[in-house]
Amino acid sequence: MAIEPPDELIELQRASDAAHEAVRQNPTDETWAAWRDRAGEVQAAVTVYATEVGEPRNQVEAAVKKAARYPEPPAGA
Numbered sequence: 391m392a393i394e395p396p397d398e399l400i401e402l403q404r405a406s407d408a409a410h411e412a413v414r415q416n417p418t419d420e421t422w423a424a425w426r427d428r429a430g431e432v433q434a435a436v437t438v439y440a441t442e443v444g445e446p447r448n449q450v451e452a453a454v455k456k457a458a459r460y461p462e463p464p465a466g467a
Contacts, residue, residue: 392453393445393449393450393453395439395450395453395454396439398435399432399435399436399439400454400458401458402428402432402435402454403454403457403459404458405432406428406429406431407458408428409421409424409427409428409429410425410429412424433451436450436451436454
């Protein structure tokens with residue numbers, strides 16, 4: 391059964407990815423701190439969700455990253 395993460399987790403991952411890109415563009419203490427904060431939020435939310443749905447945490451994390459980074463095209467597109 392494929393894991394379909396909720397939109398909230400996908401958006402958290404996208405925010406973390408954006409914060410990571412900010413570090414790549416401008417590696418300051420502030421951008422590093424922002425990325426650590428966003429990444430921590432994603433990790434905590436993935437852990438909670440995986441526990442709630444009874445799926446392995448690493449598989450949930452992979453599904454979230456895939457959905458955030460490689461979204462499916464809309465139906466009929």
